Amino acid sequence: MRLNSQAALLLLAGTLTSALPVEDTPVFTTTAAGGATTTLPAVASRNTAVAQSQIEQLANFAQELANTTLTEAQEKMKRSSSCNIFNVRVRREWGTLSSNERREYIKAVKCVMAKDAKTPRALIPGARSRYDDWVGSHINQTNFIHYTGTFLGWHRYYVWQYEQMLRNECGYTGSQPYWDWAKTAATGLEKSPIFDGSNTSMSGNGLPIKNQPDIVLGGNGLPPIFLPAGTGGGNVTTGPFKNMIVNLGPVALSAPGGETISNGDGLAYNPRVLKRDLTDAINRRYSNATSIVNLLLNSKDIETFQMAMQGVPGSGDIGVHGGGHYSLGGDPGRDVFTSPADPVFYLHHAQIDRVWWIWQALKPWERYSEKGISGTGTFLNSPPSPDTTLKTLIDLGYATAEGAPGALLMEDLMSTLAGPFCYIYV
Numbered sequence: 001m002r003l004n005s006q007a008a009l010l011l012l013a014g015t016l017t018s019a020l021p022v023e024d025t026p027v028f029t030t031t032a033a034g035g036a037t038t039t040l041p042a043v044a045s046r047n048t049a050v051a052q053s054q055i056e057q058l059a060n061f062a063q064e065l066a067n068t069t070l071t072e073a074q075e076k077m078k079r080s081s082s083c084n085i086f087n088v089r090v091r092r093e094w095g096t097l098s099s100n101e102r103r104e105y106i107k108a109v110k111c112v113m114a115k116d117a118k119t120p121r122a123l124i125p126g127a128r129s130r131y132d133d134w135v136g137s138h139i140n141q142t143n144f145i146h147y148t149g150t151f152l153g154w155h156r157y158y159v160w161q162y163e164q165m166l167r168n169e170c171g172y173t174g175s176q177p178y179w180d181w182a183k184t185a186a187t188g189l190e191k192s193p194i195f196d197g198s199n200t201s202m203s204g205n206g207l208p209i210k211n212q213p214d215i216v217l218g219g220n221g222l223p224p225i226f227l228p229a230g231t232g233g234g235n236v237t238t239g240p241f242k243n244m245i246v247n248l249g250p251v252a253l254s255a256p257g258g259e260t261i262s263n264g265d266g267l268a269y270n271p272r273v274l275k276r277d278l279t280d281a282i283n284r285r286y287s288n289a290t291s292i293v294n295l296l297l298n299s300k301d302i303e304t305f306q307m308a309m310q311g312v313p314g315s316g317d318i319g320v321h322g323g324g325h326y327s328l329g330g331d332p333g334r335d336v337f338t339s340p341a342d343p344v345f346y347l348h349h350a351q352i353d354r355v356w357w358i359w360q361a362l363k364p365w366e367r368y369s370e371k372g373i374s375g376t377g378t379f380l381n382s383p384p385s386p387d388t389t390l391k392t393l394i395d396l397g398y399a400t401a402e403g404a405p406g407a408l409l410m411e412d413l414m415s416t417l418a419g420p421f422c423y424i425y426v
């Protein structure tokens with residue numbers, strides 16, 4: 001019997017059984033998209049290797065759902081323009097790309113860094129490159145896209161537009177790669193193919209600065225969170241992005257010693273060398289394999305999921321999102337506003353998107369719908385603003401690629417196989 005996706009989804013809904021404790025890693029049985037019964041972990045293992053295999057099982061489940069949907073789309077539509085198994089783009093982990101694929105990606109990123117900005121100087125005086133158009137859009141909208149109902153949708157669209165820009169404006173033929181934090185937590189950041197400083201990496205650590213005091217997050221009456229500084233802190237001097245110039249920001253850069261460095265609205269021209277402060281302790285503590293599985297399995301609704309991912313204020317946890325950003329560290333890495341000025345941002349946020357994608361696949365009938373959105377249009381609803389809905393418009397301004405659509409509704413951003421999107425993660 002061949003199931004269409006609607007039937008497969010209903011079947012999924014009907015056969016989801018409650019947690020079935022088995023030893024220390026309980027599982028639950030559910031029906032995969034193809035109709036077969038499958039067993040998924042229900043509780044995150046504390047053992048990193050086991051947790052890593054749990055992520056693989058969950059990601060595989062999401063892949064099966066996507067692949068079934070794509071195969072059916074091809075059979076039903078027979079339209080080359082629709083998203084199907086033949087034209088779907090596959091986003092992969094950086095370490096699984098060949099050297100040539102990595103070089104291609106790096107070349108395209110350098111190409112957009114060398115092109116002129118489209119943002120008028122009257123709007124963002126410091127924007128010099130096409131790459132800066134993306135940084136400027138994020139700075140401009142930061143207070144309306146973090147701890148909001150738009151957080152995941154906005155960043156999904158933003159990374160996709162970046163990928164489109166690399167393809168449409170710089171001849172890139174691949175897909176946006178991602179940074180699997182679980183892998184770097186296990187290997188150490190500087191040993192990973194992303195950060196090893198080689199020609200096929202995204203460049204390495206910053207030059208070491210000795211005895212840096214802690215980073216202190218908090219304020220607003222919340223208990224402070226102390227994060228250790230890393231093993232770098234200075235200029236990035238290895239790999240393809242060595243001595244790269246960051247033009248915009250900082251707006252709110254957390255620096256060692258509890259200092260926050262700001263250059264006003266961050267839109268002025270402020271050229272300086274890219275800095276990083278790779279910090280394994282932060283990666284291991286906040287975005288290890290167990291943190292990811294916990295997030296996937298313990299978040300019953302979108303509110304819980306997106307808050308846990310970004311770190312519940314006052315909980316002392318910065319979430320996997322903060323874990324990635326702060327383990328990269330440096331300038332602009334520790335600045336919520338300017339962080340996309342480090343090109344690793346897009347690998348980090350592809351992984352954020354991948355984790356959302358896996359989580360969505362676990363309850364698709366709910367998580368692609370209005371029930372998959374929670375929150376308003378302002379940072380922790382301050383100042384109060386209307387609820388985000390499927391009809392909320394997302395406008396990235398100049399962070400829009402040639403040949404790509406402009407402003408879209410949240411409903412167009414919920415599925416990676418519908419709306420303008422057509423990609424999966426492996």
Ligand SMILES: *[C@@H]1O[C@H](CO)[C@@H](O)[C@H](O)[C@H]1NC(C)=O
Pocket residue numbers: 060061063064067090426
């Ligand atoms: C889904 O399709 C992709 C792309 O063809 C493939 O790489 C992946 O292994 C498939 N996943 C599963 C679980 O079949």
Ligand SMILES: *[C@@H]1O[C@H](CO)[C@@H](O)[C@H](O)[C@H]1NC(C)=O
Pocket residue numbers: 199
């Ligand atoms: C890396 O690239 C630099 C210049 O970009 C070049 O001088 C060097 O030989 C390359 N190293 C390797 C191992 O390819």
Ligand SMILES: *[C@@H]1O[C@H](CO)[C@@H](O)[C@H](O)[C@H]1NC(C)=O
Pocket residue numbers: 207234235273
């Ligand atoms: C970073 O590079 C700039 C420009 O070359 C230089 O002026 C600055 O001193 C360097 N900073 C550090 C901390 O090495």
Ligand SMILES: *[C@@H]1O[C@H](CO)[C@@H](O)[C@H](O)[C@H]1NC(C)=O
Pocket residue numbers: 284285286287288289290291294
């Ligand atoms: C891994 O993550 C979990 C959950 O976030 C955390 O409780 C644990 O302490 C982390 N492991 C290490 C070695 O820090």
Ligand SMILES: *[C@@H]1O[C@H](CO)[C@@H](O)[C@H](O)[C@H]1NC(C)=O
Pocket residue numbers: 119123124136137140141396397398
């Ligand atoms: C910044 O956002 C506002 C609306 O929130 C918009 O009118 C303006 O054009 C944006 N500026 C840039 C440079 O994108």
Ligand SMILES: [Cu+2]
Pocket residue numbers: 138145146155336
């Ligand atoms: Cu952001």
